[in-house]
Amino acid sequence: MQFASVRLITADLPRLVEFYEQATGLPATRYTPDFAELPTPGSTLAIGSLRTPELFGDAHTTAAANRSAIIEFHVADVDADYQRLADLLAPTLVQAPTTMPWGNRSLLFRDPDGNLVNFFTPVTPAAQQRFAKQAAA
Structure with missing residues (x-):
């Protein structure tokens, strides 16, 4: 088994993606307006909008509550x-x-x-x- 990623759920995807691009110096890949990833050699930081948990059948995820x-x-x-x-x-x-x-x-x-x-x-x-x-x- 290999650890693949951590996904953050946010109400403001562009703001959070831009922050992590600035902080890490890594470019994000924006797959859709609701999902982006910052890959690193060991794993990936995924960032999704509030709409992405619903695709997994989870409508109870709360952004910015960790x-x-x-x-x-x-x-x-x-x-x-x-x-x-x-x-x-x-x-x-x-x-x-x-x-x-x-x-x-x-x-x-x-x-x-x-x-x-x-x-x-x-x-x-x-x-x-x-x-x-x-x-x-």
Whole structure:
């Protein structure tokens, strides 16, 4: 089994797609006015409008209501990304780059819908080794 994607449901697809394009530097593919994806080497961030859950038979999804998940991106240099994105992230910054006890340097912020996002770089030898094993798998 391979983890494929996380899908965010939003009431404002263009705004959220543009935010993630700016934050990640990755271009999104807009398949329809209701669905876009930002592919990365490991998985995909999918973004759907409020109409997309209905296609799965779920009319009860609520946009901008997440308080239990963190969307995480492994980045080459979290401090450089912080400098590059300082203006974009200023209104929703949760934590400037900080080295966590498990060895990742993390930047935490919220996207326009309030979802918590973590950009991180493994900085300790143990964390770097852990991610090198994952990349080899």
